[in-house]
Amino acid sequence: MQIQFYGGAQTVTGSQVLISVNGKKILFECGLFQGRRQESYEKNLNFSFDPAEIDAVILSHAHIDHSGNLPNLIKRGYKGSIYATPATIDLCKIMLRDSAYLQEKDLEWVNRIHRRNHQKELEPLYTMRDVEETIEHFVGISFDKAFTIAPGVETVFRDAGHILGSASIHLEINEKGKLYKLGMTGDIGRPSMPLTKDPNVLRELDLLIMESTYGNRFHESTENVEEQLSAMISETAASGGKIIIPSFAVGRTQVLVYILHKLFDQNRIPDMPIFVDSPLAVHATNVFRSHLDYMDRETERIYISNHEDPFGFQRLSYVEDVEHSKKLNSLAYPHIIISGSGMAEGGRILHHLRNNIHNPKNLVLFVGYAAKDTLARKIMNGDRVVKIFGEEHTVKSKIKIMDSFSAHADRRDLLDYVSLNSPQRLKHIFLIHGDSDQALPLKDGLRSKGYQNVHYPAPEEVFTYEHM
Numbered sequence: 407m408q409i410q411f412y413g414g415a416q417t418v419t420g421s422q423v424l425i426s427v428n429g430k431k432i433l434f435e436c437g438l439f440q441g442r443r444q445e446s447y448e449k450n451l452n453f454s455f456d457p458a459e460i461d462a463v464i465l466s467h468a469h470i471d472h473s474g475n476l477p478n479l480i481k482r483g484y485k486g487s488i489y490a491t492p493a494t495i496d497l498c499k500i501m502l503r504d505s506a507y508l509q510e511k512d513l514e515w516v517n518r519i520h521r522r523n524h525q526k527e528l529e530p531l532y533t534m535r536d537v538e539e540t541i542e543h544f545v546g547i548s549f550d551k552a553f554t555i556a557p558g559v560e561t562v563f564r565d566a567g568h569i570l571g572s573a574s575i576h577l578e579i580n581e582k583g584k585l586y587k588l589g590m591t592g593d594i595g596r597p598s599m600p601l602t603k604d605p606n607v608l609r610e611l612d613l614l615i616m617e618s619t620y621g622n623r624f625h626e627s628t629e630n631v632e633e634q635l636s637a638m639i640s641e642t643a644a645s646g647g648k649i650i651i652p653s654f655a656v657g658r659t660q661v662l663v664y665i666l667h668k669l670f671d672q673n674r675i676p677d678m679p680i681f682v683d684s685p686l687a688v689h690a691t692n693v694f695r696s697h698l699d700y701m702d703r704e705t706e707r708i709y710i711s712n713h714e715d716p717f718g719f720q721r722l723s724y725v726e727d728v729e730h731s732k733k734l735n736s737l738a739y740p741h742i743i744i745s746g747s748g749m750a751e752g753g754r755i756l757h758h759l760r761n762n763i764h765n766p767k768n769l770v771l772f773v774g775y776a777a778k779d780t781l782a783r784k785i786m787n788g789d790r791v792v793k794i795f796g797e798e799h800t801v802k803s804k805i806k807i808m809d810s811f812s813a814h815a816d817r818r819d820l821l822d823y824v825s826l827n828s829p830q831r832l833k834h835i836f837l838i839h840g841d842s843d844q845a846l847p848l849k850d851g852l853r854s855k856g857y858q859n860v861h862y863p864a865p866e867e868v869f870t871y872e873h874m
């Protein structure tokens with residue numbers, strides 16, 4: 407068997423791992439590189455392998471850094487199936503369509519400059535048509551059901567507990583009469599998170615390809631998240647302020663809505679209107695509603711078994727219409743607005759920030775990761791003056807950051823995960839999907855626990871394995 411690390415290698419985006427076994431080529435993930443516009447565009451445009459030569463694709467979950475380059479793979483000649491869980495497929499439908507829209511919009515701006523400089527205009531990475539064709543290639547596979555993806559390669563999806571439908575993949579490989587097991591974690595979730603089940607750990611492995619996003623970080627515990635949230639909201643409402651929450655539309659927004667629903671039912675937040683102002687979040691929530699069987703035990707006990715919608719209650723409204731969204735500006739009484747994008751780089755949240763960030767009574771609450779140089783990051787860093795729609799605004803509202811919503815395993819979770827596999831059997835661990843400040847300390851941590859061969863593969867590095 408050969409493993410080649412094309413993407414997510416020594417970085418956190420563009421996940422792509424190619425496995426060659428028994429004469430077949432299996433691609434694990436086909437993520438989008440994200441970062442500086444021009445540089446990512448070039449990286450995403452050209453694959454370092456021929457898509458037409460791939461025999462099968464396995465996708466762990468719908469996040470764009472894992473799935474976002476699939477339409478380009480199809481456009482460039484991939485003809486086979488894309489295996490994923492049914493919930494991942496439903497989420498991919500809305501996320502890839504959204505991504506195609508963003509790709510085309512992004513280029514408008516670049517091409518305006520190209521035209522001015524009499525340079526050739528760039529083609530979008532892919533279009534809506536490519537996305538629709540990609541959707542035709544998906545094949546749904548439920549958790550815990552074995553299927554043969556290539557001769558001698560039995561595959562099982564296990565619940566990774568990261569977002570709706572997220573899977574870790576277990577491959578049992580029979581090569582030249584020898585049997586061994588390879589695990590690929592995809593992104594790993596955290597135990598005790600709302601909505602998602604706890605990660606189902608891959609065991610009895612000979613080789614493991616593992617994510618390492620937070621290999622050197624400890625998250626705030628999820629234990630007090632409800633108390634903290636209810637205190638912040640009650641305080642702000644009592645002083646007559648509004649609460650603005652920039653949030654990713656898929657995953658984070660549904661967790662927030664679920665917790666607010668619980669707090670509302672238990673009278674732990676004041677009786678006030680709550681708006682989810684994002685068309686993408688509306689579509690994503692409908693996907694969650696159609697896969698209630700994936701929810702954790704608490705959601706099942708409190709809501710599903712009572713035939714109640716975990717994502718809907720009397721004080722909550724979903725806003726799809728632009729006119730309705732604009733009307734939210736004129737509301738004079740306390741309310742909560744959850745809107746995207748999470749990093750405040752675009753979308754309706756920009757209007758809400760512009761209208762509310764100058765009032766010391768209001769609270770802007772950040773519940774997710776924000777990359778360097780994004781508006782969310784600047785406000786989180788305490789910048790007093792920020793630019794929104796090209797105009798300067800002074801930040802006077804209260805700013806709070808909650809780290810406990812992270813959907814990624816932290817250092818402790820990752821070490822615990824591996825520890826369920828014995829160092830005698832687990833011969834090779836490959837750390838991917840992590841920057842060096844996170845992955846290298848994790849590598850040291852694993853070595854000190856007796857795992858001898860922990861690799862941090864460079865882009866395009868090849869590893870050959872022969873089972874003894």
Ligand SMILES: [Zn+2]
Pocket residue numbers: 467469568593
């Ligand atoms: Zn993810």
